[in-house]
Amino acid sequence: MTQPTTTIPLVDMQGVRERDPQSLTRAGEAIRRACTEVGFFYIVNHSLPQTVIDDAMQAAQAFFAEPLERKTEVAVNKRHRGFHRRGGATMYQATRPDEKEFFGFGLDLAEDDPSVLAGEALRGPNQWPGFMPELQRAMDSYFLEVGRCGADLLRAVAVSLEIDPEFFVAKYTKPLQRTQAVYYPVQPDDRPADQFGVAPHTDYGCITLLYQDAIGGLQVRELGSERWIDAPFIEGSLVVNVGDLLARWSNDRFRSTLHRVINTSGRERYSIATFYDPDYGARVDPVDLGVSVDEARYPPVAAGDYILGRIDASMSYRKTAAS
Numbered sequence: 491m492t493q494p495t496t497t498i499p500l501v502d503m504q505g506v507r508e509r510d511p512q513s514l515t516r517a518g519e520a521i522r523r524a525c526t527e528v529g530f531f532y533i534v535n536h537s538l539p540q541t542v543i544d545d546a547m548q549a550a551q552a553f554f555a556e557p558l559e560r561k562t563e564v565a566v567n568k569r570h571r572g573f574h575r576r577g578g579a580t581m582y583q584a585t586r587p588d589e590k591e592f593f594g595f596g597l598d599l600a601e602d603d604p605s606v607l608a609g610e611a612l613r614g615p616n617q618w619p620g621f622m623p624e625l626q627r628a629m630d631s632y633f634l635e636v637g638r639c640g641a642d643l644l645r646a647v648a649v650s651l652e653i654d655p656e657f658f659v660a661k662y663t664k665p666l667q668r669t670q671a672v673y674y675p676v677q678p679d680d681r682p683a684d685q686f687g688v689a690p691h692t693d694y695g696c697i698t699l700l701y702q703d704a705i706g707g708l709q710v711r712e713l714g715s716e717r718w719i720d721a722p723f724i725e726g727s728l729v730v731n732v733g734d735l736l737a738r739w740s741n742d743r744f745r746s747t748l749h750r751v752i753n754t755s756g757r758e759r760y761s762i763a764t765f766y767d768p769d770y771g772a773r774v775d776p777v778d779l780g781v782s783v784d785e786a787r788y789p790p791v792a793a794g795d796y797i798l799g800r801i802d803a804s805m806s807y808r809k810t811a812a813s
């Protein structure tokens with residue numbers, strides 16, 4: 491299959507899971523270039539099985555095809571788990587809500603889990619539609635495998651930042667990993683200029699791993715030129731970007747990058763995004779990544795508190811709950 495032309499780099503992850511030093515060095519150098527020159531990159535040979543991806547995408551499509559009244563049986567709850575209907579998310583500085591639906595889930599913790607009992611926001615059990623047990627089976631498998639991929643990736647990210655490859659491991663003992671299956675309806679060609687599938691935004695957390703279908707529509711604001719460039723589907727790849735939390739942690743050596751979705755393909759679009767973020771209480775401090783106190787641009791912050799604040803500012807259901 492002929493791959494599309496793009497200026498977004500491809501990073502080969504072959505050998506990273508096995509901790510091969512040469513592979514880690516190669517991937518780390520490629521990530522450093524990608525994160526300082528473009529702001530996005532693809533990963534290939536990432537060890538996320540295609541069968542797991544296909545099962546998750548098929549289950550997501552079946553769920554989103556259900557009538558709205560059925561999907562709202564698992565409407566989003568205070569833990570940010572469940573179905574978000576169209577119009578429920580407005581990115582900061584956007585003038586219109588996003589034209590998308592999504593179903594979110596995270597690390598499945600029982601009500602008596604210590605993190606839940608301690609009152610950590612966003613923690614707790616997932617909620618799944620009783621009418622579609624295959625959705626839980628497929629997404630549980632995807633969640634597990636993409637989390638392994640995220641852990642591999644952070645080892646290479648650590649090398650790219652010239653710190654111990656295992657630095658992030660202690661920060662991810664109970665990660666605030668969140669995965670969303672996303673549905674984008676067709677947007678007409680004559681849509682308002684300020685109407686997007688997802689409006690321009692940066693992600694809140696550490697790293698995002700995205701599987702997208704072949705429909706297209708993802709665009710990236712290139713760091714070097716500040717022009718919008720397409721991030722087309724590339725077979726066998728995941729799309730990766732730095733979030734605001736890692737930008738902060740790296741003292742802006744890596745910057746989070748604006749991106750958006752405009753679906754004018756005439757077809758429905760689907761993707762699965764995973765926000766692979768640290769433990770709720772993980773301390774995010776640029777000093778820990780090798781800069782001096784005087785050089786640090788940001789004070790320490792707990793990862794979960796930062797992410798929660800960003801979610802609260804973007805999701806209409808959370809604004810309603812707080813009012």
